[in-house]
Amino acid sequence: MIAAFNALSPNARGCLWMALCGLGFSVMATFVKLAGQAGINTFEITFFRCLFGFVALLPFILYAGPRALHTQHMKAHVWRSVLGIVAMACAYLGISKLELATYTALSFTKPLFAVVLAVIILKEDVRWRRWAATFVGFLGVLVMMRPGSQAFDAWALLALGDAFSIAILITILKRLPASETPLVMLFYYGIIATALVAPPAIWFWQWPSPLEWLYLCIIGATGALSQYWWILAFKAGDASVVAPFDYLRLLFAGMIGFVAFAELPDKWTLMGATLIIGSTIYIAHREARRRRD
Numbered sequence: 186m187i188a189a190f191n192a193l194s195p196n197a198r199g200c201l202w203m204a205l206c207g208l209g210f211s212v213m214a215t216f217v218k219l220a221g222q223a224g225i226n227t228f229e230i231t232f233f234r235c236l237f238g239f240v241a242l243l244p245f246i247l248y249a250g251p252r253a254l255h256t257q258h259m260k261a262h263v264w265r266s267v268l269g270i271v272a273m274a275c276a277y278l279g280i281s282k283l284e285l286a287t288y289t290a291l292s293f294t295k296p297l298f299a300v301v302l303a304v305i306i307l308k309e310d311v312r313w314r315r316w317a318a319t320f321v322g323f324l325g326v327l328v329m330m331r332p333g334s335q336a337f338d339a340w341a342l343l344a345l346g347d348a349f350s351i352a353i354l355i356t357i358l359k360r361l362p363a364s365e366t367p368l369v370m371l372f373y374y375g376i377i378a379t380a381l382v383a384p385p386a387i388w389f390w391q392w393p394s395p396l397e398w399l400y401l402c403i404i405g406a407t408g409a410l411s412q413y414w415w416i417l418a419f420k421a422g423d424a425s426v427v428a429p430f431d432y433l434r435l436l437f438a439g440m441i442g443f444v445a446f447a448e449l450p451d452k453w454t455l456m457g458a459t460l461i462i463g464s465t466i467y468i469a470h471r472e473a474r475r476r477r478d
Contacts, residue, residue, distance in 0.1 A: 199422020202414050203430040209411030211437035213404055214280050214289070215445055220400040221281025225391060230404065231273045232379065232386035237405020238412070239375030246372055254372050258365060264357055265370070266377035272350035279343030285442035286450045289435050290458035291329060291344035296465040297322040298352035306356050318464040325460025328453055367416040371409075428469050432462050 220230050246254070256262065279288050300319045303309040330341050358370075393401060418427050435458060442448035450458075 196422035196426045199418045199420075199427040200430045202418035202421060203427050204433050206411045206414035206418060207431055207434035208437050209407045209414060211285070211289075211434055211441055213407040213411060214285055214438065215441050216400045216403045216407070217277050217280045218285065218446070220397060220404065221277065223394075223397050223400070225393060225397055225401070226386070226389035227274050227278045227281075228382060228385040228389050229391065229393075230277050230401065231270060232382045233401040234273060234277075234404050234408050235270075235375060235379040235382060237402055238409030239379055241406055241409040242368075242371055242375060242413075245368060249368055253366070254369055256365060256369055256373065258361055259373070261357055261361055262370070262373035263377055265354055266374050266381060268350045268354040268357070269374060270378050270382050272347045272354070275343040275346040275350065279340055279347065282340035283338065283344065284448040284450065284454075285438040285446070286435060286448065286458075287329065287341070287454050288344050289438040290454060290461060291326065291341055292348050293432065293435075293458075293461050293465055294322060294326060294345060294348040295351045295355070296468050297461075298349045299355055300468060302352055302356045315468055318467040322461050322464030322468075325457040325464065327457075328460060329457030331453060367413075367420075371412065429466055432466075435462070 217230060221227070276288075276292070297319050300311055300315055304311050326345070331337050361370075418430075421427070439448075439450060442450075
């Protein structure tokens with residue numbers, strides 16, 4: 186099986202890694218929802234996600250050795266950790282309050298925020314086509330959230346907070362040189378994020394039951410593995426080919442939400458998700474063309 190996988194083209198391997206990543210994040214979200222429903226505080230879930238994820242990386246860190254972990258960009262790693270914690274806290278509380286498919290669809294707004302931030306922070310030249318696609322994407326958000334109506338759910342703002350934090354994080358990562366390897370980024374994120382989220386986790390501490398310990402272990406392991414698979418996906422294939430496969434998460438989330446929680450997305454969620462996904466795919470396509478040109 187390994188030989189057959191290695192015989193695939195780089196783009197095919199990247200797409201498979203991204204599909205596996207989407208499944209992993211959907212499984213993680215399921216257990217985040219279960220832990221939240223069991224009464225485990227968001228900060229406690231975030232702490233164990235960071236801690237267990239870091240422990241899962243230890244074999245790779247020990248194999249690489251201390252020299253492979255050298256960095257000259259500690260400030261960027263600190264900011265990445267802070268934004269990562271904010272994103273995770275928003276995500277885990279949002280997942281516990283919203284349907285999995287709804288939350289997942291709203292989380293796809295990261296590229297929309299990234300376009301705005303690219304103009305403000307990176308001073309990129311964004312032309313009218315990408316602005317139009319960004320507008321359509323945010324229109325999809327309004328369709329899903331329906332502010333002003335009785336169907337409006339303020340918890341959905343957490344999904345946008347997650348997406349916005351990740352968009353800032355991606356903007357910071359764009360400024361890091363290629364010498365900052367994925368292992369270096371995951372290593373410093375694991376240490377710094379775990380240390381930062383420990384105090385609020387202790388403050389809101391609730392001792393988990395044996396079943397809840399299992400939930401937390403699965404959250405940490407699947408979160409770390411999915412993050413690693415995400416990195417492998419973009420290392421293997423072209424971003425313009427690989428990135429659309431991330432939208433399989435919506436399919437996985439919808440299926441798991443229906444089976445595990447009897448969740449069934451309404452027509453507004455489906456319409457809004459279609460607008461968001463369509464706009465972000467177009468933005469990714471235009472970005473790929475811009476880089477080739």
